[in-house]
Amino acid sequence: MRLQPVLAGVVTALVGFSSAFAVVLTGLRAAGADERQAASGLLVLCLASGLVALGLGLRDRIPISIAWSTPGAALLISTGPPAGGFxxxxxxxxxCGVLVVVAGLVPAVGRLIALIPVPIASAMLAGVLVELCLAPVRALAEVPLLAAPVIAVWALISRFARTWAVPAALVVAAVTIGLTGPGLGGVTLAPALVWTTPTFDLATVVGIGIPLFLVTMASQNVPGAAVLAQYGYAAPMRPILATTGLATIVSAPFGGHAVNLAAISAALAAGPDAHPDPRRRWLASVTAGVALAVLGLGAGLAAALLVLSPPVLIEAVAGLALLGALAGALSSAVSEPDRREAAAITFVVTAAGVGFLGIGAAFWGLLAGTGVSLLHRRRTPAEPVTSPR
Incomplete structure (x- = not known):
C-alpha cells in the first residue's frame, strides 16, 4: 500500500513520455530544429515538467501532474518551419510562456479566453491534429512491412489495455527500426541542453505563439483542472499557470515549447488506482515528476530513433497517440448546432494548412470561425413587457 502511489507515479511518467515524445520531437523538427536542438527540447521539457510537478506537489499536497503540450507540438507540425527558422x-x-503567466496573474485575460466559443477552439484543435492522425494510413501505403505490425499491435493492445496501446506500438516500431535501420553508428546518444538565441518575427509570433497559447490553455490546462475536479481536488490555477508559464519561458531557449497541466495522464495519478486515500495521491504526481525528469536523459536516444526511421513511421506512432484527442475535439466542435457551420469553417481553414501574410493556418482558422460565429449569432428575443393590472 505504501508503494502504491510511487508505482502509480512511475506508470504515469512512462505512459506520458512514451505516448507523446514522438509528437514533441516531430513538432520541434518541423519547426526547424536540428537533431541536437530537438533532443535538447525534449530533455528540457522533461526536466522542467518534473521540477514543477515536484514543487507544486510538495507545496499543495494534491496530485498536480505536469507535462508538455502534446497538441501544441502537433500545432508545430501543421504549421511547418517559420520564415525566421527555429x-x-x-x-x-x-x-506563449509570457501569456500563460499573464493569464494566471490577470483574471481578465482568462475571461477573455473564455469568450472564444468552445466549438471554435475544438475545431481549430481538430484541424491541427487531423494531418498527423492521417500518418498511420500514409505509413501503411509507403512502408507497409514496418507500419502494419505497429498498427496491429496498437489495435490489439487498445482492446485490452488502452493506456499501454501507444507505448506498445512504439516498442514495435523501435524493434523494426533496429532490425531494418542503419544502426546507431555516428549517432550521439548523450543528452545535452542546446541554447538557441530567440528572434522575434511578427508573423511567427502571431502564427505560432498565440495559437500555441490558446491550444495549451484549451487542450491541456482546462482539461487538466477538470480531471482534478473530477476526483475532488480544487486546482490552484493561479500558481499553476504562473509556475508553468515561467517554466516555459526558462525552457524556451533550450527548445521547450510549452509546460502545462497534464490532461490524459493526470487521471493515473489523481484517481483511486494511485491510492485509496485521496490525501496520499500527491505522492504519485511527485513521483511522476521525478521519473519524467529521469526519462529525459533518454532524449538523445529518442531523437536518434526519429533520425534512423522513415519519418512517416514515427509520425504514424504520433498519429495513433492523438486519435483520441482528435475524436474528442471533433465531438466538441459539433456539440452546438448553432455553431456547427462556424466550427466547420474553422476546421477546414486550419486543416488546409495554408498560411497568409506569413501567418500559419491555425490563426486564420480561429479568426474565420470566430468571425462567422459572431456574424450568425442569434439574439435572444426580448420578453414582452406586460403592464400591471
Whole structure:
C-alpha cells in the first residue's frame, strides 16, 4: 500500500513520455530544429515538467501532474518551419510562456479566453491534429512491412489495455527500426541542453505563439483542472499557470515549447488506482515528476530513433497517440448546432494548412470561425413587457 502511489507515479511518467515524445520531437523538427536542438527540447521539457510537478506537489499536497503540450507540438507540425527558422519559433515559445503567466496573474485575460466559443477552439484543435492522425494510413501505403505490425499491435493492445496501446506500438516500431535501420553508428546518444538565441518575427509570433497559447490553455490546462475536479481536488490555477508559464519561458531557449497541466495522464495519478486515500495521491504526481525528469536523459536516444526511421513511421506512432484527442475535439466542435457551420469553417481553414501574410493556418482558422460565429449569432428575443393590472 505504501508503494502504491510511487508505482502509480512511475506508470504515469512512462505512459506520458512514451505516448507523446514522438509528437514533441516531430513538432520541434518541423519547426526547424536540428537533431541536437530537438533532443535538447525534449530533455528540457522533461526536466522542467518534473521540477514543477515536484514543487507544486510538495507545496499543495494534491496530485498536480505536469507535462508538455502534446497538441501544441502537433500545432508545430501543421504549421511547418517559420520564415525566421527555429530561432523565430523560440521567440514564439517565449511569448506563449509570457501569456500563460499573464493569464494566471490577470483574471481578465482568462475571461477573455473564455469568450472564444468552445466549438471554435475544438475545431481549430481538430484541424491541427487531423494531418498527423492521417500518418498511420500514409505509413501503411509507403512502408507497409514496418507500419502494419505497429498498427496491429496498437489495435490489439487498445482492446485490452488502452493506456499501454501507444507505448506498445512504439516498442514495435523501435524493434523494426533496429532490425531494418542503419544502426546507431555516428549517432550521439548523450543528452545535452542546446541554447538557441530567440528572434522575434511578427508573423511567427502571431502564427505560432498565440495559437500555441490558446491550444495549451484549451487542450491541456482546462482539461487538466477538470480531471482534478473530477476526483475532488480544487486546482490552484493561479500558481499553476504562473509556475508553468515561467517554466516555459526558462525552457524556451533550450527548445521547450510549452509546460502545462497534464490532461490524459493526470487521471493515473489523481484517481483511486494511485491510492485509496485521496490525501496520499500527491505522492504519485511527485513521483511522476521525478521519473519524467529521469526519462529525459533518454532524449538523445529518442531523437536518434526519429533520425534512423522513415519519418512517416514515427509520425504514424504520433498519429495513433492523438486519435483520441482528435475524436474528442471533433465531438466538441459539433456539440452546438448553432455553431456547427462556424466550427466547420474553422476546421477546414486550419486543416488546409495554408498560411497568409506569413501567418500559419491555425490563426486564420480561429479568426474565420470566430468571425462567422459572431456574424450568425442569434439574439435572444426580448420578453414582452406586460403592464400591471
Amino acid at each position: 530561432a523565430a519559433a523560440i521567440g514564439a515559445f517565449l511569448l
